[in-house]
Amino acid sequence: MYTLPLNGQQLSALDGASARHIHCVQGTLWLSFAGEDIVLRAGEGWAQRAQRGERLLLQAGSGCAIAQITPHTPRRWPAGALAAPALPRGR
Numbered sequence: 262m263y264t265l266p267l268n269g270q271q272l273s274a275l276d277g278a279s280a281r282h283i284h285c286v287q288g289t290l291w292l293s294f295a296g297e298d299i300v301l302r303a304g305e306g307w308a309q310r311a312q313r314g315e316r317l318l319l320q321a322g323s324g325c326a327i328a329q330i331t332p333h334t335p336r337r338w339p340a341g342a343l344a345a346p347a348l349p350r351g352r
Contacts, residue, residue, distance in 0.1 A: 262329060262330065262331040262332075263329075263330055264286070264327060264328070264329055264330075265319065265327070265328045265329075265330055266325065266326075266327050267288075267290070267319065267320065267321035267325065267326045267327070267328065268321060268325050269321060269324070269325070270320060270321065271320065271321055272318060272319070272320045273318070273319045273320070274316050274317070274318050274319075275316065275317040275319070275330075276316065276317075277294060277295070277309070277311070277312045277313070277314070277315030277316055277317050278311055278312070278313045278314075278315075279311055279332060279333075280308070280309060280310055280311040280332070280333035281308075281309050281317075281330055281331060281332050281333055282306055282307070282308050282309070282330070282331045282333060283301065283306060283307050283308075283309060283317075283319070283328055283329075283330055284301075284305075284306040284328065284329040284330075284331070285301035285302060285303055285304065285305050285306070285326065285327070285328060285329075286303065286327040286328065286329050287303050287325065287326060287327040288303060288321055288322060288323075288324055288325050288326030288327065289301070289302050289303075289321070289322030289323065289326055290319055290320070290321065290322065290326050290328055291319070291320045291321075291322055292307060292317065292318065292319055292320075293317075293318040294309055294312075294315060294316075294317045294318070295312055295315045300322070308333070309333075311333075
């Protein structure tokens with residue numbers, strides 16, 4: 262997890278190939294990803310899916326904004342943890 266402060270109309274671009282969660286800590290953030298525009302206000306968050314060949318653009322709305330960015334790591338389940346129980350066989 263890391264914090265990204267943005268001042269004024271400052272623009273930041275991130276590679277879209279990695280999934281991540283964006284949380285607006287302060288101010289207003291404008292995000293653009295894969296043709297979708299998102300506005301986050303302080304306390305709101307958005308989950309970015311991984312999409313190769315795309316860029317995630319972040320910009321402070323007006324004044325200063327602070328984004329907290331957390332990489333998404335897929336959960337690993339033990340082998341067989343999601344397997345359905347065996348059904349009884351009919352006679």
